Amino acid sequence: MEKALQGMKVLDLTRVLAGPYASMILGDLGAEIVKVETPFGGDDARGYGPFVNGESVYFINLNRNKKSLTLNLKTDEGKEIFLELVKDTDVVLENYRPGTMEKLGLGYETLKEINPSVIYAASSGFGHTGPFSNKAAYDLIVQGLGGIMSLTGFPNGSPTRVGASIGDITSGLFTVIGILAAVHRRNGSGKGQKVDVAMLDCQVAILENAIARYAVSGESPKPTGNRHPSITPFAVFKSSDEYIVVAAGNDHLWRKLCCILDREEWMEDPRFKTNADRTSHWDELKNLMGEILVEKTAEEWLQLFEKEGIPSSPINDVEKVVQHPQVLAREMIVHQEHPVAGRIMMPGIPIKLSQNPGSIDHPAPKLGEHNEVILERLGYSRSDIQVLKQKGIL
């Protein structure tokens, strides 16, 4: 079956996380991803742990379905080959620091002369405009600058990093949207364009409700720890063994909860009658509920809540996530055979398309694995390719 983006060609210069995450999504959905890597070790992420049989599982996760071409873009012949490839690609994707491609003589202004319909997508820390444009950014830095760390964690505690590289990953997602929107536009106009996505901008874009709260109150929202900011009780509690989420989102569920906790008197308690009452007496309610919830195990409580239809859940660690029946039923944990590392567990594809579903067909490539395939398309012979290798161009 054809995949949704089959036929789309992406020349992918990205390294590490934000860019490779974007090209992974495009590749999962069927685009051909030609990953252009330096002949001197390739993508830095090839050197990031954890390793199996010397292969980076970090890299294997992010680079499935891609082809690898080595190319020394600092040489004239390397640039020439790159420009040949640009002629016949839909998308060029890069996540260098702004200005790097121009220094190589391969900036968008140059590439669009060669291929006016090319979509040039740049994912960077601060974007291609503005006073911070030339600075390097890392996930921890944009999480700090962009506000999310000030909202994560507990009141009066230390600002807390989100436990996944959300700065890189959201930037990857917005970059994919920008590319697909530009490809859509091109169908009408025939013209390509530049897509400029900054990690910092994406952090601002995901704050949304915090900005609304600041705009109205004039005060920066504080971290709310483990609770819903305005629905009560909707929070994390400790049972006798594990933490659980309990979410009694309306008065009906609240009354059911009072029965399960054997505190029918709370229904008439003026501190807890409405959601507004419960929210303003949250500190008291938290302590009172905490004393009761600590008396049974997570499993026992979750069964009781489940029976009465009160939304609740365990807090899963990664081991429990990868074994969760819904996660497995949705094929969100897949295993792929890698020629060196063996069978590798990785996340599946969260975009489920009924007619042209994505798939994971090829393991992450060895460095330069597809040099021949790709250069032969351009008319290079096997012996030309040997010469290019010897010259350090491939």
Next chain:
Amino acid sequence: MEKALQGMKVLDLTRVLAGPYASMILGDLGAEIVKVETPFGGDDARGYGPFVNGESVYFINLNRNKKSLTLNLKTDEGKEIFLELVKDTDVVLENYRPGTMEKLGLGYETLKEINPSVIYAASSGFGHTGPFSNKAAYDLIVQGLGGIMSLTGFPNGSPTRVGASIGDITSGLFTVIGILAAVHRRNGSGKGQKVDVAMLDCQVAILENAIARYAVSGESPKPTGNRHPSITPFAVFKSSDEYIVVAAGNDHLWRKLCCILDREEWMEDPRFKTNADRTSHWDELKNLMGEILVEKTAEEWLQLFEKEGIPSSPINDVEKVVQHPQVLAREMIVHQEHPVAGRIMMPGIPIKLSQNPGSIDHPAPKLGEHNEVILERLGYSRSDIQVLKQKGIL
């Protein structure tokens, strides 16, 4: 100037956050979003604070650029009007609990009979397949089930919620990608398809590096608090006034850092010589650096680090984010006039397109503001529309 998705028509049945976030992005990029709301109060988010002059700023943020049509989908005439609209739309987007559209007689199987090229996108908590499919999910619940809470926060501390609704928002982003991929496919085939995106699946998809670590070690990764898991020093420190991030990502930067901290002897200290040494002696180094960093203000340290090119940053609260020069230069904070609420601050558009940029042209609609405009397209007269209103269908 035409916007990238100009001409694309989206019939948007979504409420609250995940779905409206997706249609906001499509609308920012130029798609026409017809938000179909119940006549009885509309999108629940219209009732969510904070409020200005009685209008929800939460709703205003998420529903810019959209048109509002009220429609009672439980009536025959309401369904009939909806099906008329389906004939001439590119996308139907909904975030009901799975099965709801089928109960209304408006499931994908029905809609595709009427319009085989329609893209039907469903954003739900657990997805349209699997044993948990029919359950309700909330952001806090998928953050708990999906693993990210187990990775956020401090070792031996409580599992910590990400301070933005990342469960909803990432689901919105993947839904947009699914829609645009399906629209792309349709250009070739003429056929639409169903796009099924689950909040829980998206949580798994953004864990990536944690799954790799689990796959290799067999142990669930622990929360790492405020530090990079493998680069040292790359962490949050407290200065004499505010928290800051310091990121000396390689040996060269480490040596510069030693000089700034006036601890040249650390360069030769066997505990700190290489990144691996520093990582395995992190607890000691953290304390030693902490003692020095607390002696100057954040501003003083950041200037010293900036001068030597050591990546560093403050931890901004929302007030500082919305005033940050790079955020402003990138137009990531915009102000829009709302007819009732006045001038409202909101996040800008993080996808910067050079030729067909997105824009924020219209404030969030009043409930049913576009009833006439949309129904007149279908041939209804003003008096027909009055009758439909009186009958409670609009």
